[in-house]
Amino acid sequence: MHHLVFGHLISTALASHHLDALAVLAVLAAGLGAGTINSIVGSGSLITFPTLVALGVSPFVANITNCVGITGGNASSIHGYRRELVGQKERMRALIPFSAAGGITGGTLLLVRPSAFEGVVPWLIILAVGLVIVQPRLARYLSSRGERQPHGSTWLKVGLFASGVYGGYFGAAQGVIMIALLAIGLEESLQRINGLKNVLGFVANFTAGLLFIIFAHVNWVYVAIIAVSSIVGGQLGAHIGRRLPNSVLRSIIIIAGTSVAIKLLVT
Numbered sequence: 001m002h003h004l005v006f007g008h009l010i011s012t013a014l015a016s017h018h019l020d021a022l023a024v025l026a027v028l029a030a031g032l033g034a035g036t037i038n039s040i041v042g043s044g045s046l047i048t049f050p051t052l053v054a055l056g057v058s059p060f061v062a063n064i065t066n067c068v069g070i071t072g073g074n075a076s077s078i079h080g081y082r083r084e085l086v087g088q089k090e091r092m093r094a095l096i097p098f099s100a101a102g103g104i105t106g107g108t109l110l111l112v113r114p115s116a117f118e119g120v121v122p123w124l125i126i127l128a129v130g131l132v133i134v135q136p137r138l139a140r141y142l143s144s145r146g147e148r149q150p151h152g153s154t155w156l157k158v159g160l161f162a163s164g165v166y167g168g169y170f171g172a173a174q175g176v177i178m179i180a181l182l183a184i185g186l187e188e189s190l191q192r193i194n195g196l197k198n199v200l201g202f203v204a205n206f207t208a209g210l211l212f213i214i215f216a217h218v219n220w221v222y223v224a225i226i227a228v229s230s231i232v233g234g235q236l237g238a239h240i241g242r243r244l245p246n247s248v249l250r251s252i253i254i255i256a257g258t259s260v261a262i263k264l265l266v267t
Contacts, residue, residue: 035233042175073230080238102164
C-alpha cells in the first residue's frame with residue numbers, strides 16, 4: 001500500500017516537472033546506494049548529493065533535499081536493525097536529545113552560514129577513521145578508568161551533539177563519526193552500536209529536515225524519489241550489514257571513511 005502511494009506521488013511529480021527517464025534512474029540508483037551504505041556505515045550522502053548537483057540542482061538545495069529524502073532510508077535502517085536495538089531503550093532515551101539538539105543546531109547553521117564548514121569536513125572524517133582504528137585500545141584504557149558508562153558519559157553526549165551538528169549541516173560520513181564515538185564510549189559489539197548509530201543519525205537528519213521544510217526550498221520531486229529508493233536500500237543494507245563479522249565491519253568503516261575524506265580533499 002505504501003509503495004503504491006509513493007509511486008503515485010512520484011508519477012504525479014514527474015508529470016508536472018517533465019523530468020527525463022535518465023534523471024529519474026540516476027536519482028533512484030543514488031538513493032538505493034545511499035540507503036544501503038548508510039545502513040551499514042554511513043556515507044551515502046556522497047552518492048545522492050553529487051547526483052543532484054550533476055542534474056542541475058544548486059548545492060544548497062541539493063544538500064537540504066538530500067537531508068529530507070534520505071531520512072526515509074534512515075528509518076528503514078532502524079527497522080532492519082531492530083534486533084540489535086533490543087535492550088537499548090534507556091540508552092536511546094539518554095542519547096537521542098543530544099543528537100536532536102545537534103541536528104537542529106546544524107540545520108540552523110546551514111540556513112544562516114552555508115559555508116561554515118568548508119575545508120574542515122575531510123579532517124573531521126580522518127579523525128573519526130583514526131578513532132575507529134585505535135578504538136579497541138582506547139576503549140580498554142577508558143574502561144580501566146571507569147569512563148565507559150552504560151548510557152554514555154558526558155564526553156560521549158557532547159561528542160554526539162557535535163556529530164549531530166555536522167549531520168544537520170552536511171552529514172557525509174556522519175555515521176563513521178558516530179560509530180567511532182559510540183564504540184569508544186560504550187561496551188557493546190559493533191553491530192549493536194551500528195543499530196544505535198542508525199537511530200541517532202535518523203534523529204539528527206529528521207530534526208534538521210523539519211527546519212528545512214519550514215524555512216527553505218526543498219525539491220519535493222527528488223525528495224520522493226530518494227525516499228522510496230533509500231527505504232529499499234536501508235533494508236538491503238541491514239540484510240548485508242547484520243551478517244558481517246565485527247572485523248569485516250570495522251574494515252569497511254575504515255575504508256569507507258578514508259575514501260570519503262580523500263574524495264572531499266581532491267574535489
